[in-house]
Amino acid sequence: xxxxxxxIVVLLALATVPLAADARSDAKxxxxxxxxxxxxxLWREAIxxxxxxxxxDPTYAAAQNNLAIAYEHEGELxxxxxxxxxxxxxxxxxxxxxxxxxxxxxxxxxxxxxxxQ
Amino acid sequence: xxxxxxxxxxxxxAVLLLAACTxxxxxxxxxxxxxxxxxxxFQRVLVAGFISGGTDDVDSNLETTRLLRSQLRxxxxxxxxxxxxxxxxxxxxxxxxxxxxxxxxPAAIKEEKDLEPYERLFANVEYWKKIGEEYQQPLxxxxxxxxxxxxxxxxxxxxxxxxxxxxxxxxxxxRTYVERKGFALRPKFVFIDGRTGTVMHSExxxxxxxxxxxxxxxxxxxxxxxxxxLIPSFLNTLSSQKIKGTRVLLQ
Numbered sequence: 001x002x003x004x005x006x007x008i009v010v011l012l013a014l015a016t017v018p019l020a021a022d023a024r025s026d027a028k029x030x031x032x033x034x035x036x037x038x039x040x041x042l043w044r045e046a047i048x049x050x051x052x053x054x055x056x057d058p059t060y061a062a063a064q065n066n067l068a069i070a071y072e073h074e075g076e077l078x079x080x081x082x083x084x085x086x087x088x089x090x091x092x093x094x095x096x097x098x099x100x101x102x103x104x105x106x107x108x109x110x111x112x113x114x115x116x117q
Numbered sequence: 118x119x120x121x122x123x124x125x126x127x128x129x130x131a132v133l134l135l136a137a138c139t140x141x142x143x144x145x146x147x148x149x150x151x152x153x154x155x156x157x158x159f160q161r162v163l164v165a166g167f168i169s170g171g172t173d174d175v176d177s178n179l180e181t182t183r184l185l186r187s188q189l190r191x192x193x194x195x196x197x198x199x200x201x202x203x204x205x206x207x208x209x210x211x212x213x214x215x216x217x218x219x220x221x222x223p224a225a226i227k228e229e230k231d232l233e234p235y236e237r238l239f240a241n242v243e244y245w246k247k248i249g250e251e252y253q254q255p256l257x258x259x260x261x262x263x264x265x266x267x268x269x270x271x272x273x274x275x276x277x278x279x280x281x282x283x284x285x286x287x288x289x290x291x292r293t294y295v296e297r298k299g300f301a302l303r304p305k306f307v308f309i310d311g312r313t314g315t316v317m318h319s320e321x322x323x324x325x326x327x328x329x330x331x332x333x334x335x336x337x338x339x340x341x342x343x344x345x346x347l348i349p350s351f352l353n354t355l356s357s358q359k360i361k362g363t364r365v366l367l368q
Contacts, residue, residue, distance in 0.1 A: 028368065031367075031368055032368055035142055035366050035368060038144060038366065039142065039144065061367070062366075062367035062368055065365075065366070065367050066366050066367060069144070069146060069364040069366060072146060072148050072364070073146040073147065073148065074149075075148060075149035075150070075151065077148075094367075096141055096365040096367060097367075099365065100364045100365055103362055103364065107148055107150070107360055107362070110150070110350055110353070110360075111150050111151070111153070111353070
């Protein structure tokens with residue numbers, strides 16, 4: 001009984017691995033295409049691709065990072081901050097994301113600085 | 118292998134793996150920044166002048182007025198009013214206790230605290246409303262400027278390169294006492310609605326530049342160098358700006 005339960009758990013675990021892998025590879029295609037169009041200056045299209053990637057695989061940090069950059073480029077700073085925070089929550093030690101976020105914060109702080117009036 | 122070595126090696130491996138697995142692309146971006154103030158109701162801007170203090174080597178009032186007018190002429194949609202700089206110091210001193218609301222002004226402005234009595238001038242609605250009427254109700258830019266000499270002495274560590282008798286290069290750290298001189302610029306820009314005479318927004322900045330004591334840099338050149346750093350932020354108060362930068366896209 002105990003052995004069959006363990007077997008079921010293992011089989012279930014194995015079954016979910018390809019699903020996750022499929023989601024990631026599907027999301028990766030959107031991320032890659034997003035990068036290609038962003039490099040051509042088509043940021044709106046890139047946003048659609050990365051939003052789709054983030055929808056397919058919400059644990060894909062690259063999709064969130066790229067989305068944040070695209071939002072920054074479009075001047076949607078609140079959305080950019082949220083996306084950077086999501087990316088960092090997924091991969092807190094990723095130095096590229098950390099660096100992008102620091103640069104973003106520098107600009108964002110500049111826009112919010114005020115002298116009590 | 119100690120636990121510390123093992124940790125170092127494993128983090129190195131992790132970094133290498135991350136670098137090997139991640140494709141990254143540097144991409145230039147331009148972040149559009151919306152203006153902090155809504156100035157759509159104005160067609161004209163009057164850079165009225167500033168209450169300034171600090172060094173006598175630079176007339177910060179005149180230089181700042183000239184510089185801001187020329188920047189606004191080329192980088193904003195507002196029409197810049199060309200007129201003489203308002204003698205704000207005289208106005209404040211003449212009207213003590215009465216029209217300007219300024220009381221107990223110091224003879225010379227040498228420190229930041231000397232500016233405090235003048236701050237009330239910017240809150241004098243009647244005065245600014247009168248100026249607004251005179252110039253067809255523009256947006257008025259005024260404020261305070263402190264441009265002061267700075268001196269800092271400190272111990273810094275430098276790497277000194279030496280070659281021994283066998284021609285081998287040796288680098289040794291050496292602690293040296295360094296004397297540095299320069300300037301600090303602390304402006305406060307005040308934006309006043311010329312239609313109502315009220316303050317719409319104000320913003321403070323602080324910039325500093327230091328050189329080696331043996332280097333002679335004219336005060337005016339330091340002033341422009343420091344103003345260069347904060348002009349984008351000043352302009353962003355009135356008009357939208359694009360900030361260029363680079364980010365890393367990941368795959």
